[in-house]
Amino acid sequence: MPKLLPALLLCVLLPAWAAGEPARFSIRQGDRYGAIDASGKVVIEPQYDAELRFSDGLAVAALGSKVGVIDVDGKVVISPQSKVGLGSGEFAQEVSVASLIAGPFSEGLALFRMGRKLGYLNRSGAAVIAAQYDQAEGFSEGMALVSVGGRWGSIDTAGKWLIEAQFDKPYRFQEGLAVVLVSGKGYGYIDRKGKFAIPAQFNYAYNFSDGRARVQLKDGYGYIDRQGKTVLEPTPEYRAGADFREGRTPVRVEGKGWGYVDAQGGFAVAPQFFSAREYSEGRAAVAVGDFRNHQWGYIDVNGKPSGAARFQQAESFSEGRAAVLVPRAGYGYVDAAGELVIGPLEGVSQVEPFSAGLARVWFNPSAGRWGYIDRGGKLVWKAEP
Structure with a gap:
C-alpha cells in the first residue's frame, strides 16, 4: 500500500531557504x-x-x-584541490578541505573532520575553528552545540564558549529556552547564558512551543509555561502527546477521544x-470513526469541519496545501476549505509537503524517481525513466 514519507524524514528532505536566497x-x-x-x-x-x-x-x-x-548557480566555491593548514610547528600540515567537509553550511560555516575531531570552515575553505570537538552541530542564531569528553556546551562563531560543556545530552534552544539533563536531578530549562530558568526536576521534558512545554512527572505528561x-x-x-501549535494541542481523554486544549489548559x-x-x-487533521473504520478530515481552530472527513490519510498544511490519500484513487492535495x-x-506512490512553491x-x-x-498541480519537472 502506498504511504506518506515519515514526518521525520520529511523534515530532513525539505529545503530551508534564507531570505533572498534563490530556491533550489x-x-x-x-x-x-x-x-x-x-x-x-x-x-x-x-x-x-549525491543529492544536492x-x-x-x-x-x-x-x-x-x-x-x-x-x-546556487552551480559555481564551484571550494574545489577538492583547496588546501588548509592545520596544526603548528612539526605537526603543521596541509590537507584537502573539501575531502574533510562533514556537514552543510550554516551562518557561513561548515563542519569539517580531522581524524576523530570536528571543527569549522568558512566559505573560503579556511579552518576558522580548529578540529577539537568529539561531536558538533551547525550554527543557529550565532550558536552551535559541541561536545567534549561526553559533555555538551555551546560556542559562538569565533569558537568562544558561550555555555561551558557540562550537560549530559545535546540541547536545542527554542523560544529562548533549552531542555537539559542534569544527572541525579532530571530535566530542566536553561537560558542562552546557560543559567537555569526552570530547575531540573522533570522525568522528561520537551522544548517550548507557543509558550508551553510538555513535561513528564510521575503521573504522566502535562504542560508548563515559561515560568x-x-x-x-x-x-x-x-x-498529552504533542506540542502546542497555534494556541492548541491535541489531548486524549479516556472514554471520549481526542480534543484540543488551549494555552490556559481548557x-x-x-x-x-x-x-x-x-x-x-x-487547520488540524482529525479522524472520525473507530479503529476498523475511520476517515480523516480537517477542522478549524474552533472545531468546525472544513469539508467532510473522507480521506484515508491527511497531513499538515504547508503553503496553503495539505497532502491527502483518497481511498482507491491515490494522493492529492486539499486547500483550507x-x-x-x-x-x-496518477502513478504517484509518495508525496511531500510544499516548500518554496513546489512539492x-x-x-x-x-x-x-521523483x-x-x-x-496548481502542474508537473514542472519529472525524472526520465
Whole structure:
C-alpha cells in the first residue's frame, strides 16, 4: 500500500531557504544529481554523485571520490584541490578541505573532520575553528552545540564558549529556552547564558512551543509555561502527546477521544475524535470513526469541519496545501476549505509537503524517481525513466 514519507524524514528532505536566497530543488537523472529552480528550469545539470542539499546558499557536491562545494548557480566555491593548514610547528600540515567537509553550511560555516575531531570552515575553505570537538552541530542564531569528553556546551562563531560543556545530552534552544539533563536531578530549562530558568526536576521534558512545554512527572505528561507553572496537570485520564501549535494541542481523554486544549489548559475543542494531529495554518487533521473504520478530515481552530472527513490519510498544511490519500484513487492535495484542488495524482506512490512553491512527488521511490508539482498541480519537472 502506498504511504506518506515519515514526518521525520520529511523534515530532513525539505529545503530551508534564507531570505533572498534563490530556491533550489534537487533532481536526479539516472545516477547523477543536479538542481532546478522554482519554475522547473534546470540550473545545475545532473552531474554529481549525491543529492544536492542547499543551505546558506551552498551545497556539498560529490564527484567520484572527491567532494567540493558549489553555490546556487552551480559555481564551484571550494574545489577538492583547496588546501588548509592545520596544526603548528612539526605537526603543521596541509590537507584537502573539501575531502574533510562533514556537514552543510550554516551562518557561513561548515563542519569539517580531522581524524576523530570536528571543527569549522568558512566559505573560503579556511579552518576558522580548529578540529577539537568529539561531536558538533551547525550554527543557529550565532550558536552551535559541541561536545567534549561526553559533555555538551555551546560556542559562538569565533569558537568562544558561550555555555561551558557540562550537560549530559545535546540541547536545542527554542523560544529562548533549552531542555537539559542534569544527572541525579532530571530535566530542566536553561537560558542562552546557560543559567537555569526552570530547575531540573522533570522525568522528561520537551522544548517550548507557543509558550508551553510538555513535561513528564510521575503521573504522566502535562504542560508548563515559561515560568515553570503547570497549566495542565498530568492525570491518568489525560494523554498529552504533542506540542502546542497555534494556541492548541491535541489531548486524549479516556472514554471520549481526542480534543484540543488551549494555552490556559481548557478545552477549545471538546474530545470527540478517534485521532488528532497538531494545527498548521489554522487547520488540524482529525479522524472520525473507530479503529476498523475511520476517515480523516480537517477542522478549524474552533472545531468546525472544513469539508467532510473522507480521506484515508491527511497531513499538515504547508503553503496553503495539505497532502491527502483518497481511498482507491491515490494522493492529492486539499486547500483550507478541505476541497481537493490537486489530484488524485496518477502513478504517484509518495508525496511531500510544499516548500518554496513546489512539492516533491515520488513515482518510484525504490529507483529514486521523483518529480515536482506547483501549487496548481502542474508537473514542472519529472525524472526520465
